[in-house]
Amino acid sequence: MTTGDGLWQQIFTFDDYGELLVLVRNSLIAGAALGLIGGLVGVFVIRRDLPFAVHGISELSFAGASAALLLGTNIVAGSIAGSLIAAGTIGVFGSRARDGNSVIGTLMPFGLGLGVLFLALYKGRAANKFGILTGQIVAVDTPQTSWLLGTSAVVLVALAVMWRPLTFASADPEVAEARGVPVRALSFAFMVVLGLAVALSVQIVGALLVLTLVVTPAAAATRITVSPVLLPVLSVVFATVSIEGGILLALGGSIPISPYVTTISFAIYVVCRFAGSYRIRRRGARKTVSEPG
Amino acid sequence: MISLRDAALSYGERVVWSGLDLDVRPGEFLAVLGPNGSGKTSLVRALLGQRQLSAGTLTVLGRTPRKGSRHIGYIPQQTALPVHATLRARDLVRLGIDGHVFGPRPRTRTVRSRVNEALQSVGAAPYADVPVGLLSGGERQRVRIGQALATDPRILLCDEPLLSLDPHHQRAVTELVDARRRSHGTAVVFVTHEINPVLGLADRVLYLARGGHRVGTPGEVLTSAALSQLYGTQVDVVRVRDRIMVVGAPDEVVDPAHHPELPDGARS
Ligand SMILES: Nc1ncnc2c1ncn2[C@@H]1O[C@H](COP(=O)(O)OP(=O)(O)O)[C@@H](O)[C@H]1O
Ligand SMILES: [Mg+2]
Numbered sequence: 001m002t003t004g005d006g007l008w009q010q011i012f013t014f015d016d017y018g019e020l021l022v023l024v025r026n027s028l029i030a031g032a033a034l035g036l037i038g039g040l041v042g043v044f045v046i047r048r049d050l051p052f053a054v055h056g057i058s059e060l061s062f063a064g065a066s067a068a069l070l071l072g073t074n075i076v077a078g079s080i081a082g083s084l085i086a087a088g089t090i091g092v093f094g095s096r097a098r099d100g101n102s103v104i105g106t107l108m109p110f111g112l113g114l115g116v117l118f119l120a121l122y123k124g125r126a127a128n129k130f131g132i133l134t135g136q137i138v139a140v141d142t143p144q145t146s147w148l149l150g151t152s153a154v155v156l157v158a159l160a161v162m163w164r165p166l167t168f169a170s171a172d173p174e175v176a177e178a179r180g181v182p183v184r185a186l187s188f189a190f191m192v193v194l195g196l197a198v199a200l201s202v203q204i205v206g207a208l209l210v211l212t213l214v215v216t217p218a219a220a221a222t223r224i225t226v227s228p229v230l231l232p233v234l235s236v237v238f239a240t241v242s243i244e245g246g247i248l249l250a251l252g253g254s255i256p257i258s259p260y261v262t263t264i265s266f267a268i269y270v271v272c273r274f275a276g277s278y279r280i281r282r283r284g285a286r287k288t289v290s291e292p293g
Numbered sequence: 294m295i296s297l298r299d300a301a302l303s304y305g306e307r308v309v310w311s312g313l314d315l316d317v318r319p320g321e322f323l324a325v326l327g328p329n330g331s332g333k334t335s336l337v338r339a340l341l342g343q344r345q346l347s348a349g350t351l352t353v354l355g356r357t358p359r360k361g362s363r364h365i366g367y368i369p370q371q372t373a374l375p376v377h378a379t380l381r382a383r384d385l386v387r388l389g390i391d392g393h394v395f396g397p398r399p400r401t402r403t404v405r406s407r408v409n410e411a412l413q414s415v416g417a418a419p420y421a422d423v424p425v426g427l428l429s430g431g432e433r434q435r436v437r438i439g440q441a442l443a444t445d446p447r448i449l450l451c452d453e454p455l456l457s458l459d460p461h462h463q464r465a466v467t468e469l470v471d472a473r474r475r476s477h478g479t480a481v482v483f484v485t486h487e488i489n490p491v492l493g494l495a496d497r498v499l500y501l502a503r504g505g506h507r508v509g510t511p512g513e514v515l516t517s518a519a520l521s522q523l524y525g526t527q528v529d530v531v532r533v534r535d536r537i538m539v540v541g542a543p544d545e546v547v548d549p550a551h552h553p554e555l556p557d558g559a560r561s
Contacts, residue, residue, distance in 0.1 A: 047379055160397050168392030171380050171425075174369035175440065178341050179393045180361015222379050226424045231379060 011253045020251045026145040027204070031247050033152040034200055034213065035240025040159050041197040042218030042239065043232050044190060047170040051215045053090055053191075056104035057198045060086035060111035062207030064199075065132045066118035075132070076147040080199040086111065087195030091188040115207070135206030135258040148200055155196050158189070166190060167228070204243065205258050212262040213239055220269040223276030238268045294319055294448055294480040295340060300349035302335050309335050310501055311348065315508055319447070320478040322471065324491045324511075327501035328544055333484045334370055336501070337452050340482065341367060354447065361393060366441030366479075370452040371430075382428065382436045383421045386411050389440035411443040412436070415469055431462030438469050442479075449473065452484045463490045488515065489536050502542075515539075 045054055064082020068075045086107055093103045119129045168176040169183045177183045194214075201210045217238035221231050246261030294317050301311030309332035317323050325333050338344035339351060342358035351357070354364055380388075386408045391398070412418045417435045420428060425436065434454055441449060451470065455463045467483075471494045474481045485491055498514045500507045502523040507514045514520075515537055520528040529540040 043379075161395055163397065164388075164392055165395055167380075168388040172385060172388060172392075175367055175389060176392065177343065177360065178365070178367040178369075179363070179389070181393045226379055226381050226384075226422075228380065228384050 009253075011255060017252065024247060024251060027247050028244060030145050030148045031204060031243040032240060033149055034204055035243050036236055037152050037155050037197050038201055038213035038243075039217050039221075039236030039239035040232055041155070041194055042214050042216075043221070043235050044166060044170060045194065045215055046218045046222055047167070048187075048190070050194070051211060052101055052104055053087075054194065054198060054211055054214050056090065056108045056111070057083050057086040057195055058202055058207045058210040059108045059115070061195075061199045061202045061210075062132055063111040063114035063118065065202060065207070066115045066122065066129070069124070069128055069132065070118045070122045074144075074147065076144050076151070076199070076203060079132075079202050080151065080196060082111065083195035083199035083202075084192065087191040087198075088188075091191035130256070131206065132202065133206045133208050134256045135204050135209060135261070144203065148203060151196050151200055155193055155200075158193050162186060162189060205246075205261050206256070209258045209262055212258075212265045213243060216265040216269050217242065220265075220272035223269075223272040238265070238272075242268065294321075294354060295482070296350075296352045298350045300339075300351055301347050302332065302339055302344065303347040304335075308347070310506055313349070313506060315499060317448075317480050317482065319480055320474050321496050322474055322481045322483060322491070322494050323497050323499060324488075324495035325482060325484040325499045325501065326486075326488060327506075328503075328542065329486075331501040331503065333501060334452055336499075337367075337450050337482070337484060340448075340450055341365065363444045364447045366444065366446035366449045368434075368437045368441050368449075368451040368454050370484075371434075371454075371456050380425050381422050382417055382425055382432075382439075383408050383412060385425055385436055386440045386443050389443045407443060411439040414442065415439040416465075430458055431465065434458060434462070434466050435469070438466065442473060445477070446479060448480045448482070450482050450484075453486060454483070455485055455487060455490055460490070463487075467491055467494055488539070492535070492537060 045051060061079045061083040064085070065075050065079035067082070068078025071078075089107060090100055090103055093100075115132075119132075122129060165176070165181045166186050168179070169181050169186045173183050197214060198210050201213045205213055218231075218235040220238050221234035225231050225234060242261050242265035245264045246257050249260040250257035295315070296317075297313050297315040300313040300315075302309050303311075315323075325336060327333055335344060339346060340353055340358060342353075342360045342362075354362070358365075387404065390404060390407060409418070409421070412421050415435045415438045417432065417439050420432055420436075425433060428436065437454070441451075449470065454466055454470075458466065467490050470481055470483065473479050483491055483495070492511060495511055497509060498507075498511050500514050500520070500523060502520075504523050504525045507519050507523060509519075515530055517528060517530045520530060520539060520542060524542055526541065526543075528542045531538045531540060
């Protein structure tokens with residue numbers, strides 16, 4: 001009984017909540033930016049079938065972050081460097097999905113191994129190590145927040161510029177190419193954008209759980225809408241709710257933020273999945289009725 | 294509209310076709326026939342400016358073809374659309390109109406009405422809001438035609454648009470394409486594996502085969518003598534009522550380098 005209470009208190013405690021809230025203001029701001037970026041990028045991760053690439057990139061991002069930790073330099077910068085190296089490699093060698101997956105499968109353990117090596121050599125606080133893998137709020141201090149926001153802005157502008165051609169190239173590559181869309185260049189450009197988005201997510205949810213921000217919300221949204229406007233909007237809403245909800249809940253407990261974020265994100269997905277299968281059944285019925293001939 | 298002079302196309306050593314002379318006039322329906330691997334898709338790629346000739350000249354609408362011309366409508370050889378295709382029929386058509394433009398743009402009423410017109414003209418309006426992934430093969434092909442015609446092209450390139458369609462839907466597709474070239478004078482290059490669906494419509498036929506090619510009216514090209522010469526083996530063209538059967542033609546062009554009889558362990 002008492003151990004049960006103790007466990008519960010570890011997960012949810014809301015004493016001194018107001019004071020804590022001030023402390024995590026930066027985290028909340030970064031979380032909002034991350035929800036926006038993760039939700040938008042996720043739409044193309046789903047459209048281009050890249051969840052595995054996200055995972056691969058996040059492992060190298062982890063290696064970069066732990067190298068930065070070891071060297072005492074900026075962790076966000078290290079994480080971005082690792083991400084970009086991974087994304088660039090996948091973009092260059094894996095333009096086709098099948099090649100891509102083997103390139104990613106090769107990169108991933110290498111990145112993870114490097115990261116483990118750097119962390120083993122690091123003699124500082126254990127919490128820092130743990131944070132890179134499973135996420136933390138305290139990692140987001142003020143200079144890091146400006147890095148996060150600056151990178152988010154770059155990603156946002158890049159996405160706004162290439163949104164439509166990228167949609168075309170993702171959904172219908174042959175016709176897109178015939179209409180003059182630079183399909184290959186866009187594919188590479190998107191990998192870079194994805195690399196940046198992953199590096200940002202690593203800061204809050206940790207390298208192991210990036211998928212929960214960059215894939216799950218968009219996957220949930222595709223379950224319930226096909227509108228090209230609603231899809232990104234819902235994806236962003238889901239990602240933002242997951243991350244901000246996770247931060248607010250984690251504040252009360254003494255465990256890392258990621259289980260809260262992943263749980264909310266997963267719950268949203270499950271709900272959307274059920275709602276979506278109902279919708280598709282209905283649409284299927286309507287379709288057979290209206291089929292001409 | 295399209296003009297090829299002594300044109301050849303090759304991938305490295307492998308010459309797919311050569312010595313090709315061809316002119317396509319406005320409103321003409323050219324059927325491109327031939328077995329798998331005879332270079333039909335390669336011809337379409339060349340016309341789109343995606344593949345350079347290895348010899349000879351090609352002009353499309355009076356100039357060397359370059360990518361992205363809105364005067365060319367294109368229906369690609371049916372590959373399964375990505376499984377995760379999250380688009381509706383109307384979105385696919387819309388992308389055909391302005392999907393190549395960078396930067397954010399508002400959704401204008403003109404674009405929307407053009408999309409609706411395009412969908413209506415091919416009879417796809419009833420399923421305009423259905424995700425492309427849920428459409429049947431015939432429905433999807435209608436949407437594809439709508440997409441290709443949405444920019445009012447002067448040339449329409451169709452790469453095996455009849456593949457895996459039943460005869461009823463094959464007829465629907467060929468009739469849509471035929472109606473368009475009659476009403477708008479659109480030149481049509483129609484690649485197909487099956488002769489019969491386009492037999493009554495094609496003005497001329499380009500028949501590609503391993504042993505060369507023939508250009509002419511269906512009556513000139515689709516004869517036992519002409520095809521036997523193309524394939525280098527006895528081929529019989531049999532007419533049964535208004536249908537044609539080609540008997541004895543190999544279904545695939547076999548590249549000597551890939552021939553299974555060669556002891557070639559490195560290739561699989
Ligand atoms: N990108 C390529 N690289 C090398 N060879 C190719 C390429 N594309 C096609 N080929 C070869 O060119 C020949 C013609 O191919 P294709 O034009 O697709 O024929 P079809 O469309 O008539 O089936 C085939 O032997 C094919 O293997
Ligand atoms: Mg082909």
